[in-house]
Amino acid sequence: MAAILEAGRRELAERGADGLSLRAVAREVGMVSSAVYRYVASRDDLLTALISEAYGAVADAAEHAASARTTPGRRFVRLCGALRTWGQEHPHEYALLYGSPVPGYHAPEATTDIATRTPRAAAALVQEAYDAGTLEVHEPGPPLGRVLAGQCAAMGEALGMSVPEPVVLRLAQAWTQVYGAISFELFGQLRNTFDPADAFAAHTFATAARHVGFTDL
Amino acid sequence: MAAILEAGRRELAERGADGLSLRAVAREVGMVSSAVYRYVASRDDLLTALISEAYGAVADAAEHAASARTTPGRRFVRLCGALRTWGQEHPHEYALLYGSPVPGYHAPEATTDIATRTPRAAAALVQEAYDAGTLEVHEPGPPLGRVLAGQCAAMGEALGMSVPEPVVLRLAQAWTQVYGAISFELFGQLRNTFDPADAFAAHTFATAARHVGFTDL
DNA sequence: CAGAATGCAAGAGCAGTGCTCTCTCTTGCG
DNA sequence: CGCAAGAGAGAGCACTGCTCTTGCATTCTG
Numbered sequence A, B: 001m002a003a004i005l006e007a008g009r010r011e012l013a014e015r016g017a018d019g020l021s022l023r024a025v026a027r028e029v030g031m032v033s034s035a036v037y038r039y040v041a042s043r044d045d046l047l048t049a050l051i052s053e054a055y056g057a058v059a060d061a062a063e064h065a066a067s068a069r070t071t072p073g074r075r076f077v078r079l080c081g082a083l084r085t086w087g088q089e090h091p092h093e094y095a096l097l098y099g100s101p102v103p104g105y106h107a108p109e110a111t112t113d114i115a116t117r118t119p120r121a122a123a124a125l126v127q128e129a130y131d132a133g134t135l136e137v138h139e140p141g142p143p144l145g146r147v148l149a150g151q152c153a154a155m156g157e158a159l160g161m162s163v164p165e166p167v168v169l170r171l172a173q174a175w176t177q178v179y180g181a182i183s184f185e186l187f188g189q190l191r192n193t194f195d196p197a198d199a200f201a202a203h204t205f206a207t208a209a210r211h212v213g214f215t216d217l
Numbered sequence C: 001c002a003g004a005a006t007g008c009a010a011g012a013g014c015a016g017t018g019c020t021c022t023c024t025c026t027t028g029c030g
Numbered sequence D: 001c002g003c004a005a006g007a008g009a010g011a012g013c014a015c016t017g018c019t020c021t022t023g024c025a026t027t028c029t030g
Helices: A002-015 A022-028 A043-066 A072-089 A091-098 A109-114 A117-132 A146-158 A165-186 A198-212 B002-015 B022-028 B043-066 B072-089 B091-098 B109-114 B117-132 B146-158 B165-186 B198-212
Strands: none
Touching (some): A002 A043, A002 A091, A022 A043, A043 A109, A072 A091, A072 A165, A072 A198, A117 A165, A146 A165, A165 A198, A165 B165, A198 B146, A198 B165, B002 B043, B022 B043, B043 B091, B043 B109, B043 B117, B072 B117, B072 B165, B072 B198, B091 B165, B117 B165, B146 B165, B165 B198
């Protein structure tokens, strides 16, 4: 069983989700294809297991980066950098988690749950800065609107935050910016423009952090 | 030939890139699979043609939204909204263009070229606002760094802009934020949080526009 | 200790895929 | 009228996911 998962991990890392063939996995562990169906219900089942593993792996990287001994703002930037690095090292897994959803596959609740570990790590940093008073809470421009405010409140609670709703919104926006930049780079949208995207990424992560309100960069 | 392309379009829209089967396309046009190989070199070849079409379609939508009779800032926001709407109406095509790259496929230069139409439409709005003096050019915080400044200059030129490099950078960052938000929504990352994401999208597009420097929203 | 029950793997087979090769038929043109 | 070119058909190869049946070995039980 563990051997099957490990072979699946290798296949996924090398050939990607589309190329993840149950028969190839079977060959790799020295079984015939029908034999692996004793351990895994279907190809999608194996994929689900690998997705869960991958979510855990990014979260590990993110949490580790967030545990550095500096200011929350700098740890936020480090967290973003860790996401990017992980994506560069595991492009197929990143695509699986944050790219186009696979054809007929629908993530079960369990993976939806584990997927929140990473944003929770970021949220904790925001909360820490807010509590320490180093988070700049911008004067509210236009008020948020009923639905948006409600969604932000719910999201803040889900992430374990107790901050004003606009702060949650800014975090969400920064989050989309960070992932947008990483995805653009990894998916080849930045080719011929920011080709070594290191500087662009670093600058964007800092911008995102400032947008959230971090003043301790 | 045109029938094949049309059938491919339908298949792609319904079943997605992974489900795009050349045999199914053949069935749909009432041919046997080997016959369509007279018109299309391979499955990837058909996919490439469809990708080019799709790039043109988004660009059409973007340019149409950008041609409204209001201020550049508002047209920028409308453009973002058009991207989102197009993505909602053509989720599989959107995933093909901006999601995880397909397995062994590498976009030929031609599609890379047509892909710039959409960002060029956005760039034109920025240029227009800059020329009109309604674009706020933020005081430069930390200077940009050699590589980043060079990349921004090249990118600005490729997009037909003549504005300071930081403006180009801010546009690129806003761009990643916009696409990040749209992709997050379309790829299901926002489920259980911003579930009807209309308000979030609208707010984020406005935020992106302000980040670029538009003051005429 | 003998026999039954259980678990694991193999094999064959079905329906589908991309793609190639050969063959036939129709159509247009000199 | 005859010939060449093009369009489609058919068979076939190697691959995929998945199911069902069969065989073997281990383990549990009377």
